[in-house]
Amino acid sequence: MYKLIRQILSSGIKSEAPPAPDPGMRVAPQRLQQDILKHFGRALAIRHVDAGSCNGCELEIHALSNPYYNLEGLGIHFVASPRHADLLLVTGPVARHMETALKRTYQATPDPKLVVALGDCGCDGGIFGESYACLGPVHHVIPVDVAVPGCPPSPTAIMQGILAALSAGPSSA
Amino acid sequence: MKIEDFQPEFAALPGAAPVWHGALDPGRLRPLCQDVRSAGGRLVALWGSQGGGPSFALHVAVAVQQGLAVASLPLEREAPAFPDISDIFPAAGRMQRAVADLLGFQAAHAADRRPWLRHGHWPADRFPLSKEFDGTRAFPPEGDTYPFVAVEGEGVHEIPVGPVHAGTIEPGHFRFSVVGEKVLRLEQRLGYTHKGIEKLFEAMTVEQGARLAGRISGDSTVAYAWAYAMAAEGVSGSTPPPRALWLRALFLERERIMNHLGDLGALGNDAGLAFALAQFSRLKEDVLRTNQALFGHRYLMDAIVPGGVAHDVDFRGFSRIIEEITELEREVPRLKRIFEDHAGLQDRFLTTGRVKPDLAARLGLAGLAGRASGQSWDLRAQFPCAPYDGLEVRMATHRGGDVAARVTVRFEELTESMRLCRILLRKMPEGETSTPLNPMQPAGLGIGWVEGWRGEVLLALHTGEDGALRRVHPHDPSWHNWPVLEHAVIGNIVPDFPLINKSFNLSYSGHDL
Ligand code: SF4
Numbered sequence: 001m002y003k004l005i006r007q008i009l010s011s012g013i014k015s016e017a018p019p020a021p022d023p024g025m026r027v028a029p030q031r032l033q034q035d036i037l038k039h040f041g042r043a044l045a046i047r048h049v050d051a052g053s054c055n056g057c058e059l060e061i062h063a064l065s066n067p068y069y070n071l072e073g074l075g076i077h078f079v080a081s082p083r084h085a086d087l088l089l090v091t092g093p094v095a096r097h098m099e100t101a102l103k104r105t106y107q108a109t110p111d112p113k114l115v116v117a118l119g120d121c122g123c124d125g126g127i128f129g130e131s132y133a134c135l136g137p138v139h140h141v142i143p144v145d146v147a148v149p150g151c152p153p154s155p156t157a158i159m160q161g162i163l164a165a166l167s168a169g170p171s172s173a
Numbered sequence: 174m175k176i177e178d179f180q181p182e183f184a185a186l187p188g189a190a191p192v193w194h195g196a197l198d199p200g201r202l203r204p205l206c207q208d209v210r211s212a213g214g215r216l217v218a219l220w221g222s223q224g225g226g227p228s229f230a231l232h233v234a235v236a237v238q239q240g241l242a243v244a245s246l247p248l249e250r251e252a253p254a255f256p257d258i259s260d261i262f263p264a265a266g267r268m269q270r271a272v273a274d275l276l277g278f279q280a281a282h283a284a285d286r287r288p289w290l291r292h293g294h295w296p297a298d299r300f301p302l303s304k305e306f307d308g309t310r311a312f313p314p315e316g317d318t319y320p321f322v323a324v325e326g327e328g329v330h331e332i333p334v335g336p337v338h339a340g341t342i343e344p345g346h347f348r349f350s351v352v353g354e355k356v357l358r359l360e361q362r363l364g365y366t367h368k369g370i371e372k373l374f375e376a377m378t379v380e381q382g383a384r385l386a387g388r389i390s391g392d393s394t395v396a397y398a399w400a401y402a403m404a405a406e407g408v409s410g411s412t413p414p415p416r417a418l419w420l421r422a423l424f425l426e427r428e429r430i431m432n433h434l435g436d437l438g439a440l441g442n443d444a445g446l447a448f449a450l451a452q453f454s455r456l457k458e459d460v461l462r463t464n465q466a467l468f469g470h471r472y473l474m475d476a477i478v479p480g481g482v483a484h485d486v487d488f489r490g491f492s493r494i495i496e497e498i499t500e501l502e503r504e505v506p507r508l509k510r511i512f513e514d515h516a517g518l519q520d521r522f523l524t525t526g527r528v529k530p531d532l533a534a535r536l537g538l539a540g541l542a543g544r545a546s547g548q549s550w551d552l553r554a555q556f557p558c559a560p561y562d563g564l565e566v567r568m569a570t571h572r573g574g575d576v577a578a579r580v581t582v583r584f585e586e587l588t589e590s591m592r593l594c595r596i597l598l599r600k601m602p603e604g605e606t607s608t609p610l611n612p613m614q615p616a617g618l619g620i621g622w623v624e625g626w627r628g629e630v631l632l633a634l635h636t637g638e639d640g641a642l643r644r645v646h647p648h649d650p651s652w653h654n655w656p657v658l659e660h661a662v663i664g665n666i667v668p669d670f671p672l673i674n675k676s677f678n679l680s681y682s683g684h685d686l
Contacts, residue, residue, distance in 0.1 A: 007508070067451050093368065097366070101337050133369030
């Protein structure tokens with residue numbers, strides 16, 4: 001125990017200030033009302049869905065939980081079931097073999113919900129594009145609010161995208 | 174079993190890896206595999222191709238004493254079939270099923286001929302890797318029913334999991350048959366992330382192919398990019414400058430460090446020590462940031478290109494990496510001691526998910542997981558290509574075969590990679606970092622064979638009469654290890670599955686292609 005505590009103390013606090021949301025990543029007008037967003041902002045539950053990625057984007061989602069980015073410190077956490085989620089974070093070009101699973105996950109997520117598509121693949125199909133095996137970008141299968149480009153997008157960019165999904169932005173209401 | 178025993182048909186292939194290639198009459202496949210097996214050799218990969226020399230061919234790569242032997246079997250055009258070898262090398266089973274899905278070549282009399290990569294999104298009589306198949310055309314999905322093996326008995330029930338998992342991991346389906354909390358049987362179904370990667374290669378230039386190779390499995394981008402470059406350099410008779418090879422090894426060892434740090438943190442966390450995740454993920458992030466600062470990409474994607482590397486390291490970079498290694502050399506042993514002293518952690522790690530060495534040998538457990546079960550194979554030590562031929566890599570091997578052994582192998586490999594990075598930096602030759610590729614030889618074959626962090630990555634590159642990419646087959650060690658995971662969980666409790674699974678940390682994308 002002593003060694004453990006000494007190690008924690010010697011590592012110090014690494015967390016950095018979160019980035020500002022990037023409204024440029026928004027691909028659809030904000031559908032949610034301000035009062036709902038305010039609640040999300042304090043406790044947002046994210047469900048990650050890998051719809052066919054190369055696993056590069058997943059590495060950066062993992063990085064969000066490291067002490068530097070400390071996503072949990074912002075009240076944003078990952079949940080194990082879509083039924084508990086407010087936001088779906090979807091990676092990969094959508095592999096045709098994952099189409100049904102992605103749609104089911106979307107349907108299982110209670111309204112109101114947000115969708116952030118991650119990576120060049122999630123944005124436009126990336127290097128895999130559309131083929132006998134891939135349906136291309138996430139928005140070909142479910143509605144997307146925010147798309148975060150990059151291969152893979154950096155943890156900072158992913159945070160900016162998640163925060164953009166939560167920000168008021170141009171509203172359709 | 175030596176290469177001479179394959180003679181006279183087998184000739185050395187040009188390229189960095191010790192590879193011999195030759196034609197083999199299909200009737201000789203089984204005796205050859207039996208000989209390889211009884212001499213302690215193993216199956217590395219199995220794939221099919223169409224077009225070029227013998228129009229339909231099956232390729233089987235086996236590791237023998239001096240290196241890799243690749244046998245190409247010409248197959249009949251009408252109803253192409255080949256002898257089943259899954260009784261000799263169990264790992265061949267799923268590879269054979271994939272060949273049937275993608276090319277329609279059947280393993281005659283194989284016990285399991287269910288589809289593997291095909292989930293009903295292309296018709297059973299159409300084959301994506303055949304030359305007539307238009308890769309851009311989609312088919313309406315047929316109903317997807319997969320005949321899982323039913324387990325019967327009193328008190329047995331099934332727990333289906335996935336393809337979407339609870340954590341941030343790739344998709345796949347696991348079906349557990351359990352009695353109470355104990356796992357009687359696990360059956361996996363993979364193929365969910367099938368992206369048509371092999372078909373995409375066939376329409377690409379050599380340069381475009383390099384980018385794709387780096388995106389087969391994101392956590393192993395360096396291993397794949399190197400294997401691809403090695404294959405392309407072999408077919409084109411090009412030799413990258415020495416400095417490029419040293420930089421490639423530096424990238425590969427950094428990839429190993431990065432992944433092992435990440436896994437050790439996650440394994441500690443899965444066993445209830447959140448402290449481990451915070452500590453190791455911090456160290457990993459430092460490595461990623463250094464990569465970004467020095468080589469323009471956190472995971473080193475596109476850092477290796479055919480002919481060399483895309484980035485050099487200058488004095489500033491040199492000192493930053495040395496500083497980082499010094500920090501890691503201080504921190505990792507401390508964390509290792511905390512792991513060792515932590516009774517709760519050891520209790521979860523020891524005897525959990527055990528694969529004994531004899532089972533590992535029989536099933537062909539590969540790479541890092543293999544080395545934790547007494548399978549002493551590491552290309553960097555056994556068949557070292559430059560610059561590993563001068564580094565005397567110390568292979569980590571253990572016989573425990575449990576989660577604890579896979580943790581220990583990771584710690585030891587981490588330490589070894591840090592030592593290697595120091596030597597690589599200290600002795601790096603001066604000079605160019607890339608050379609233009611010579612024209613690709615028509616109807617050629619190039620093989621890349623690289624010890625990635627997870628295990629050996631093989632990449633076969635066949636060219637057409639015009640020298641263009643005709644068939645590219647990337648092979649991940651996960652093909653070998655997924656079936657062994659099914660055995661590793663038997664008799665364990667369901668809640669230990671995430672820990673056992675993580676201790677193998679296998680690739681879905683690299684396997685599903
Ligand atoms: S965007 Fe890049 S890292 Fe992410 S899944 Fe696609 S290829 Fe992989």
